[in-house]
Each structure stands twice: as structure tokens, then as C-alpha cells.
Amino acid sequence: MVDKKQIITQTAFKLFAQKGIHAVGINEIIKESKVAKKTLYHHFSSKELLVISTLEYRDDIFLTWMKQAMAKQTSPTLALSALFKALDRWFNDKSVTLGAFYGCFFINVAAEFKQQNSDINQACQQHKKQVRSLINNYVNKLQIDNDNIDFITDTVCLLKEGCITTALVQHDKSAARQAEAALNKLLLTI
Amino acid sequence: MVDKKQIITQTAFKLFAQKGIHAVGINEIIKESKVAKKTLYHHFSSKELLVISTLEYRDDIFLTWMKQAMAKQTSPTLALSALFKALDRWFNDKSVTLGAFYGCFFINVAAEFKQQNSDINQACQQHKKQVRSLINNYVNKLQIDNDNIDFITDTVCLLKEGCITTALVQHDKSAARQAEAALNKLLLTI
């Protein structure tokens, strides 16, 4: 038998990503999942735990996608460029792995759950830390002094967050290319 | 008599900014505003129109704050730096004008209302256009060729959006200083 728990998580993620957490009710999720309410509550004893599950689900997909996008480049510079080219494909709905673009799930969820001590907010924070760590791995390979490593990593992260937000709010599908141009200019200075 | 309409808008904004639109009900707003439900619906015939009102209210405050932060600088470069120093004060809850930091209201609201054709989403977009226009005014004063003007403006906007998002999601209160450092590096290259 198919894994109902997985189906519920995937369906919930799709709906949450499109409409936001508070805008999607349990009844909509079970209807879309074609699952009984009891089944959902058997696997997830509350909506909050289901939200956490969707965050873990998306975290896995996103990090895998990112690693794959940056791998197999012949230099760390090209790997960073490849990240923004991948973001560009995402914004333009050409990423099969990430699906249609509704902004960054973690940013959007964190905006709905701002309390720093909540489990949901911490899952969002944790995801962003891992993304930063991945970027930092490549920046470390650049032939630059240690003082600059954190600076470059921070800037890449800021440009990344900035272009995701701009693509969402401004519906500006060129935001990733703008960010890549800024990155390239920056890398010339080091 | 005090202007009830204004009180309702201000109270609604405060609650929406803290908790998000979908997480705040009309009953909570009237209770906090100390106003009858009929009074609210007399001034705003739907919750959506009230949301629009809070967006206009915040738009006015934010643009005034931004203009004031960048004015009276002795050079356009200093004006751009001043913007990020002002953002830094905001993130660290030292801005009286903007109040406690709960992220950018327009980004957060746009994340909850993603449909590009909705009035709420368009109000968020419009605000961001005005902010960009303000930044562009200063970039125009830099002694650079026309090709670079849009590039610099785009990059400043990306860094600004990036640091606001980072300050919110990562609870990183130094994000504006990171963005300013990146800006300064960038300005050295032109």
C-alpha cells in the first residue's frame, strides 16, 4: 500500500506553499489527499507537527537540488554562478525538482510564525543555516584570505535572499540574473 | 472626537504586522481598538479593504522614514550608506518611527497573498516600486555611466530585500551592516 503519511505531507506542502499555512485548513488537506481525517491525525497529532513535516520534506528537496546545481562545476566561482542560474530557472518555473515558484517556503512560513522560540520558526532558521553552510563550502575554495570568506558568503546569501524575495513580491523573473551580475562584479574585486 | 477610522487602521496594522493577516480576526481588532463591530464595518466594508488601508498607512510611514534617513547627506554615496544604517537601527528595535521589527510588512503580506492580480498583492508591489524609485534618485546622482545606474539600483534593492529577510528569518541583527559592507565594496568598483 502507498505510504499515506508521505502523501499527506506532499499534499500539505503543495497547498501550504501556494496559499500559506493559515489559509489552508485540515479539511482541505484531507480532501486533496483523499485520506480520512483520522488517518491524518494518526500520523500527525496536530497541524503544527504536519507543518514541521512539510518543512523537513522541503528542506531535503531544496538542499539536494542546490547540491546538484552546484556540483560538477570546474571552479568554485562557476559553482556560485551555477546557483544563481538554477535560481533563475526556478523563478521562471523551469525547475522540475522545486516545482512552480511560490517564493521560498521557509521565508514565507517564518513570516507567518515569527516567534523565535516556536518549533516552526526554528526549523526555518535551521534550513537557512544549512544553505549558508553549503555556500560557505564553495567560498572556502576561493583563493582568498580568511577575512574575506565570511564577507563573500554573507553577501552571496544576502543576494540570494534578496532575489528570491524580489522575484516573489515584485514578480520580477530577472532577479536571479541581477543577483548573479552583482556577484560577478563582487568576485572581480577580490 | 478622536478619529475611529485611524485608530482601527493603526491597531489593525500593529496586529497584522505582529501575527500576519490570516492569524488576526476582526473580533481581535475591534477588541483591541475598543470599537464596535458596526463601527469597523462602517469604515471598512470588508477585511480586505482594511488590509489595504493598513498597507497605505504603512507605505506612508515607511517612505517618509526612508526619505528622512537619506536626506541631508553630503553625497549620494553617503545617502545610500545612511539607508543601511537606518535599516540597522530598525532591525535592532531602535527606530521610533517604524516601531518594533517584524520584518517588512509588504513582503510578509505579499507572501500571504501571492495572486498577482489581487488588490492586496498589487499594493505591496506598488510600495516596492516607490522604494526603488527613491533609491534610484540617489544612484542617479553618482558620477557613473547610464548602463551602471540600473545595475547599482538593482543591487542596492537586492541587498536591502536580502538583509530585511535575513534579519527576520535568521534573527540576524547584523544583516544591514553586512549589506552595507557589500554596497561599499561594490561602489569602489565603479
Place this chain on the structure above:
DNA sequence: CACAAAGTAGACAAATCGGTCTACAAAATA
């Protein structure tokens, strides 16, 4: 085969949602 785990549909509960309405009071304005 027996039994536990995982599934079904959907009624139900208590609270809350956005929004309407009555009936009346106060305040501003012509």
C-alpha cells in the same frame, strides 16, 4: 490463522471566522 496496525467515512464538539443587523445614543452640521 490471528492479531495489530493502518485505513475508511463522516458525525460531532467547541471555538472562531467574516459579516449583518437591531435598537439606540451621541455628536456634528445645516
Place this chain on the structure above:
DNA sequence: TATTTTGTAGACCGATTTGTCTACTTTGTG
């Protein structure tokens, strides 16, 4: 002074919220 606008409290509406529960069926495993 007369009239209109703006205000009050809160009952009420139908829909929806998260979550519980009953009664029963299917499925996988020891």
C-alpha cells in the same frame, strides 16, 4: 432646532476552524 452621521453593545448568521470519536474494513506480519 432638526437632521444626518457616527458611534455603542452585542445577538445572530452560516461557514469554517482544529481536533475527537464511533463503528467498521483493509492490510501486512508473526
